[in-house]
Amino acid sequence: MDSLFRLQQPGLSKFVSASLIIHIVILAVALLLVQGKQGRVFITPTYTKVNLIAPQATKKKAPAKAVKPAKAKKKVAIKKAKPVVKKTEPVVKKKAIALKKAKTPPPVAKPVEVEQKVSIDDALSKLEKKVAEEEEDLMVAAMIERLAKKTEAEERKKKELLEELRAEIAEYETANNSVDAQSSANAFEGLSSEIFDLKFKSYYNKVGAKIQSLWIYSGDAHKELQTLITIKINKNGALLDYWVEKKSGDHKFDDSALRAVEKAAPFPVLPEDYNEEDIEIGLRFCPGGCVENN
Structure with missing residues (x-):
């Protein structure tokens, strides 16, 4: 029958177990409460009546759906509030202004001394x-004096030369009063003649210098070479x-002298006091220097 009772009341064991657990918990709590007191404590056991109720025929309930555990809420990280820092305006350091010392004005010089200076x-x-x-005037005066002395000396020298020339001309005219104009014009046929008219000395020199400046001889210059050429000028x-x-014996030398005469023409005009229409002049060409024959 016991087995039949168990079969008919399958939930009885569960209730008994639950009752025991409740009693154990109550005892444990009581022990904890009286733990600090001396002496023994006797606890009278209490009984709990359990009514056995026959189980009613119950409809089979659909198995309960497994309840999914609620998702754990994400922990929200609470940000710590930053301490409010009050902005402080930077303290502007004022530069110390150095006060310039007032310059003392320089002592004013006395106007009298300035004027004197x-x-x-x-x-x-x-x-x-x-x-x-x-000094400049003295230098100029000295220069003028030197130039004047130099000019005076030159003028004196010119006068002396002119007097000498006039004396020679007078002497020549006195010695040759019997010689006519034609003979005097032809008295010097060649430079070897020592008798010539002093009036034409300067003219002869000009003619000879012009011809000599144009005379070019490229052959051998022997002292023995000498040629005489006569020119006729109006x-x-x-x-x-x-x-x-007179030929020199070297036709190249003679030709060079003739070419010099041709190149030198025309010549300076004859002196004004010369009354003839033309004049003949004798020229001697010597490469090594002419030596007059006695």
Whole structure:
């Protein structure tokens, strides 16, 4: 029958177990409460009546759906509030302004002394300028004096030469009063003649110098070479004729002398006091220097 009772009341064991657990919990709590007191404590056991109720025929309930555990809520990290920092305006340091010391004005010079100094400087500068001008004047005067002396000496020398020339001309005219104009014009046929008219000395020199400047001889210059050439010139200086009076024996040398005469023409006009229409002049060409024959 016991087995039948168990079969008919399957939930009885569960209720008994639950009752025991409740009693154990109550005892444990009581022990904890009286743990600190001395002496023994006797606990009278209490009984709990359990009514056995026959189980009613119950409809089979659908198995309860498994309840899913609720998702754990995410922990929200609470941000700590930052301490409010009050902005403080930067303290502007004021630069200390150095007060400049008032400059003491320089002592004013006495106007009298300044005027004296200026007047002295002006006087010195004027004096220096005057001295420089005087020195310059002295230098100019000395230069003029030297030039005057030089010019005077040159004029004196010219006068002396002119007097000598006039004396020679007078002496020549006195010695040759019997010689007519035609003979005097032809008295010098060649440079070897020592008798010639002093009036034409300068003219002959000009003609000879012009021919000599144009004479070019590229052969051997022997002292023995010598040629005489006569030229005929009219009043206007034109070359009328020329010929060889004496050959040197070297035709190249003679040709070089003739070419020099041709290149030199025309010549200077004849002197005004010469009354003839033309004049003949003898020229001697010597490469090594001419030696007049006695």
